[in-house]
Amino acid sequence: MEFPVLGTLHIAGMTRIELTTMLKEKISIYAKDPIINIRLINFTVTVIGEVSSPGTFTIQSERISLPEALGMANDLTIYGQRENVLLIREVEGKKKFAKIDLTSVNAVSSPIYYLQQNDVIVVEPNNARIRSSNYNPNNAIIISALTALTTIVAIFLIR
Incomplete structure (x- = not known):
C-alpha cells in the first residue's frame, strides 16, 4: 500500500485490526486521534x-x-x-x-x-x-432400441 507521507507499507498477511493499529501509530505523528476505516473491496x-x-x-x-x-x-x-x-x-x-x-x-x-x-x-x-x-439416463433409450430390434427380428423370423 502506498501513502503520500508514510511511503510504501507492506500489509500482506495482516488482519484488519493489526493494520488499523499500525496505521493509527504512524498517522498519529501527523494527526491527533486519527480515525482509521479499513474496508475489504474484494x-x-x-x-x-x-x-x-x-x-x-x-x-x-x-x-x-x-x-x-x-x-x-x-x-x-x-x-x-x-x-x-x-x-x-x-x-x-x-x-x-x-x-x-x-x-x-x-x-x-x-x-x-x-x-x-x-x-x-x-x-x-x-x-x-x-x-x-448410478442410474444412466440413457438406459431407457438403450432398452427401447433393444426392444424395437427384438420385435423386428421376431417379425422376420415368424414369416
Missing part, C-alpha cells in the same frame, strides 16, 4: 455442490453469514444435504475443514456461521442423489 466466497447456482460471489459488505451465502447461490437443491454442509477455510496457510448442520438451532452460534475471505462452502448430495447418479 471479499469473495465460493459456494459449490448441491445448490441451484454454484459459483464465486463478491460480497459488498464485510460480513456475511452462511445462510446469506447459500441464498446468493439460490439455496440448496432438493438433493442438498442440510445436515452436513462443509466449510473449507484457510487459516495461517493451512486448510481447515468444518461441518455444520443447517437444521440445528445451534448453527447460529457456530464459529463458522459468519464467513471469512475466500471461504468455500460445499453442499454435499443426499442419498437420493447419490443413488440416482
Whole structure:
C-alpha cells in the first residue's frame, strides 16, 4: 500500500485490526486521534455442490453469514444435504475443514456461521442423489432400441 507521507507499507498477511493499529501509530505523528476505516473491496466466497447456482460471489459488505451465502447461490437443491454442509477455510496457510448442520438451532452460534475471505462452502448430495447418479439416463433409450430390434427380428423370423 502506498501513502503520500508514510511511503510504501507492506500489509500482506495482516488482519484488519493489526493494520488499523499500525496505521493509527504512524498517522498519529501527523494527526491527533486519527480515525482509521479499513474496508475489504474484494471479499469473495465460493459456494459449490448441491445448490441451484454454484459459483464465486463478491460480497459488498464485510460480513456475511452462511445462510446469506447459500441464498446468493439460490439455496440448496432438493438433493442438498442440510445436515452436513462443509466449510473449507484457510487459516495461517493451512486448510481447515468444518461441518455444520443447517437444521440445528445451534448453527447460529457456530464459529463458522459468519464467513471469512475466500471461504468455500460445499453442499454435499443426499442419498437420493447419490443413488440416482448410478442410474444412466440413457438406459431407457438403450432398452427401447433393444426392444424395437427384438420385435423386428421376431417379425422376420415368424414369416
